[in-house]
Amino acid sequence: MTGITRMVSSPRVFVHEFITGGGWPPGDLPFGLADEAAAMLQAILADFRAWGAVRTLTTLDARLAHRTLPADEVVQVAPGQYQAVFSALLAHSDAALLIAPETEGHLARISAWVEAAGKPLLSSSAAAVAIAGDKAACYECFRQAGLPTPLTRRARFAEAPQVAREMGYPLVIKPLDGVGCEGVCLVNGPAELSEALAVVRCATPHEAILLQSFIPGSHASVSLLVAQGQAIPLSLNGQEIAVGCPFTYRGGVVPLAHPLRARAFAVAQAAVGLLPGLRGYVGVDLVLTQEEAWLLEINPRLTTSYIGLRQVAPFNLAQAIWDAACRGVLPGSVALRGRVRFSKDGGWTMEGRDRIG
DSSP, X not given: OHHHHTOSSOOEEEEEETIIIIISOSSOOOHHHHHHHHHHHHHHHHHHHHHXXXXXXXXXEGGGTXXXXXXXXXXXXXXXXXXXXXXXXHHTOSEEEEEOOOGGGHHHHHHHHXXXXXXXXXXXXXXXXXXXXXXXXXXXHHHHTTOOOOOEEEEEGGGHHHHHHXXXXXXXXXXXXXXXXXTOEEEOSGXXXXXXXXXXXXXXXXXXXXXXXXXXXXXXXXXXXXXXXXXXXXXXXXXXXXXXXXXXXXXXXXXXXXXXXXXXXXXXXXXXXXXXXXXXXXXXXXXXXXXXXXXXXXXXXXXXXXXXXXXXXXXXXXXXXXXXXXXXXXXXXXXXXXXXXXXXXXXXXXXXXXXXX
């Protein structure tokens, strides 16, 4: 990565989001996920533009041709052209930052394309993404490391009723590699199991799913910057999630005031330390009770909380991601400038300007 930092002219960064950038198959786009993805893409592109030290390139699905993006170059992707356009822009770039769902290996696959082209990633390695995207593999990593995580079992659909009886209710049932709340269901008892399994079935092509003990508490996440195996927490974020079948994610608040903030930071740092190759911005999902910060999963990419965090961060987050990924440099300390509430489609409202550190 040192070759980038020696360049005299402005480096060119390929900032790519999979759903809105041409990667989604023909047919209708998943507009709920697409709006959320577009909001993240808009935010990171705006931060790179505000920094002014790099030029950005990105792609836009032709089905979204009406949208505008704050990039220096935007290339529309017509059906059947995705990989060719991706490869062409990558070839003309000095580094890449990728946003994509882990579902069906999308993020791991395009991360591998970047690595095969010999280009530096400002986001996590393909190997780290593959592990983080497999919730069963992550659970085993957490459990073996002695981190607090809900009891989790992997099972085939046909085995789910028996496994549910063995584990006891209430349970959360979810896809192995889902993104966000897609296909995540609360099951309070055997009478609700069939409906939940049908919802999960629609959200995953896999025959195996996860059953997880339900932990009542506050849904939260930690945003971190990761460089060379070291991580610094940026914020504890509240998640506004309607629990049901399925769960519904609406947005959140940055930062979340909670007595277990320090414990959440420690658990999140320990979790990301288990996966070599995590890089740049990483999110960790948790449930906070009065006694413990329960670890759910690692998101090896930009998360929706970025929309709120950028409004209260004391520095430009795009520059901080660049410094972490390319220079191995992390901020010394983070004192957030107030509190912001955000929606998953990019809207936000400031709720205070007190410094929070």
